[in-house]
Amino acid sequence: MTSSSPGRHTRTTSRRTRSASTVAASGVLAAAGVLAFSPTAPAAPSASSTVQAAGTLGAAAAQSGRYFGTAVAEHYGEADYEGTLNREFSSVVAENAMKWDATEPNRNQFNFSGGDRLVNYAQQRGKYIRGHALVWHAQQPGWVQGLTGDNLRQAMRNHISKVAGHYAGKIDSWDVVNEAFEWDGSRRQSNLQKQLGDGWIEDAFRTAKTADPKAKLCYNDYGTDAINAKSDGIYRMVKDFRARGVPIDCVGFQSHLSQNENLSTYRQNLQRFADLGVHVQITELDVGGSGAAQANVYRQVAQACLAVARCNGITVWGVTDKYSWRARETPLLFNGNYQKKEAYGAVLAALNSAAG
Ligand code: 9MR
Numbered sequence: 001m002t003s004s005s006p007g008r009h010t011r012t013t014s015r016r017t018r019s020a021s022t023v024a025a026s027g028v029l030a031a032a033g034v035l036a037f038s039p040t041a042p043a044a045p046s047a048s049s050t051v052q053a054a055g056t057l058g059a060a061a062a063q064s065g066r067y068f069g070t071a072v073a074e075h076y077g078e079a080d081y082e083g084t085l086n087r088e089f090s091s092v093v094a095e096n097a098m099k100w101d102a103t104e105p106n107r108n109q110f111n112f113s114g115g116d117r118l119v120n121y122a123q124q125r126g127k128y129i130r131g132h133a134l135v136w137h138a139q140q141p142g143w144v145q146g147l148t149g150d151n152l153r154q155a156m157r158n159h160i161s162k163v164a165g166h167y168a169g170k171i172d173s174w175d176v177v178n179e180a181f182e183w184d185g186s187r188r189q190s191n192l193q194k195q196l197g198d199g200w201i202e203d204a205f206r207t208a209k210t211a212d213p214k215a216k217l218c219y220n221d222y223g224t225d226a227i228n229a230k231s232d233g234i235y236r237m238v239k240d241f242r243a244r245g246v247p248i249d250c251v252g253f254q255s256h257l258s259q260n261e262n263l264s265t266y267r268q269n270l271q272r273f274a275d276l277g278v279h280v281q282i283t284e285l286d287v288g289g290s291g292a293a294q295a296n297v298y299r300q301v302a303q304a305c306l307a308v309a310r311c312n313g314i315t316v317w318g319v320t321d322k323y324s325w326r327a328r329e330t331p332l333l334f335n336g337n338y339q340k341k342e343a344y345g346a347v348l349a350a351l352n353s354a355a356g
Contacts, residue, residue, distance in 0.1 A: 054351070057089060057333075059090075061351050064306060064351075065312070066305070066312055067090045068088075068313065068351070069314070069316070070088075070089045070092060071092075072094060072095060075319075076117075081319055084319050085319050089127070089319075091127055091313060091315060092121070094118050094132060095317070098131055099132070100134075100144065104162070106143060108162075110166070112163075112166055123170065129171050129172055130173050130175070131174040133177075134160050134174060134175065134177070135156060135160065135176065135177050135178065135192065135204050137192065152195045157207045160204060164208050164211035168213075168214070171215045175220040175252055176218060176219065177205070177220070178220045179221050180219075180221070181234055183229060183230050184229050202241060205248055206246065206247060217249050218248075218283075219237070219248060219250075220284075222255075227269045238273060250280065251273045251280050253282055254285075255282050256285075256286055257286070257287045257297055258287065258289060259290070259297050261287070263300045263301070263304070267307055270304055271308050274308050279310045279312050280308060280310055280312075281312060281315070282315065284316075284317040285317060286316060286326060288329030292342060294342070295346035296346070298333070298343040302314065302346075303350050303354070306350065306354040320332060320338055321334065
């Protein structure tokens with residue numbers, strides 16, 4: 001991929017020409033405002049005899065113009081956590097700090113402290129930033145849960161306007177709406193759906209577009225990792241939005257998987273969405289399991305994204321197994337002692353082989 005990915009900053013990327021120092025230097029340039037949000041700087045072509053495989057996930061993904069990110073929780077104080085985060089990942093997303101309950105605990109009273117901290121951290125290091133999540137049926141503050149009718153509509157619009165407005169120009173991709181479909185492809189019967197009817201999702205996207213015109217606006221969900229009834233329902237919505245000019249730019253596939261996952265239609269599913277003209281992103285990847293079986297699922301997911309031109313990035317849902325929401329299933333790329341797991345090697349090799 002050579003254009004307009006992973007962010008809105010067009011760049012061309014040579015294959016396997018980055019070194020760790022190039023990536024580090026690009027972070028400095030980004031901090032100086034030279035390369036705003038660009039995780040890596042374009043590198044000069046080099047002779048194939050001098051080509052080196054990239055040594056970190058972020059640098060390896062950047063060879064094809066993609067980001068490789070992680071969800072971040074509040075563990076910056078831990079040296080190994082921050083060291084691993086900073087070294088390996090070219091993109092971040094707040095695991096919880098930008099959700100509705102965290103950002104607007106009382107009506108129209110906003111708390112941006114956790115989100116601001118992450119955004120500052122990422123900007124200083126030239127990392128891509130995903131925003132998660134403006135509207136979701138879960139993690140709503142108590143005051144939202146009882147609202148009805150137009151009162152809820154106004155609360156939703158105000159929340160999106162204020163949060164997306166606060167971060168306008170800083171977020172590369174926003175999860176505007178999260179998890180709004182059922183397994184059978186129908187709309188989830190959330191308070192939003194029941195009170196506002198089918199129009200609430202496009203209302204949310206239009207409001208976000210006004211608040212932050214430059215961010216890529218995404219619909220994000222789980223259980224959509226195959227061609228199935230749920231992904232069919234979302235596909236129909238995205239197709240309709242594109243046909244009617246509703247501002248949707250990307251679809252996030254959370255990809256909370258297990259090592260026994262059947263991924264036979266994973267790539268085709270990404271591709272059919274991409275063919276609607278949206279970017280697709282793997283947004284919350286984790287794979288319960290261990291060893292070669294786990295590594296194999298990670299490899300297939302990375303290869304699928306690499307095979308789809310509009311798949312512009314992969315995010316894993318945490319840095320270390322220790323702090324994973326699925327900790328007992330050891331689903332991430334680094335173990336509790338921040339050692340690289342077999343899955344790490346599989347992902348790195350896949351990213352490097354796609355580049356070379
Ligand atoms: O990982 C998040 C965990 O710390 C929170 O307690 C939980 C609350 O619902 O949300 C988790 O993240 C979810 C994400 O925001 C949306 N997709 C599913 C993720 C795992 O539950």
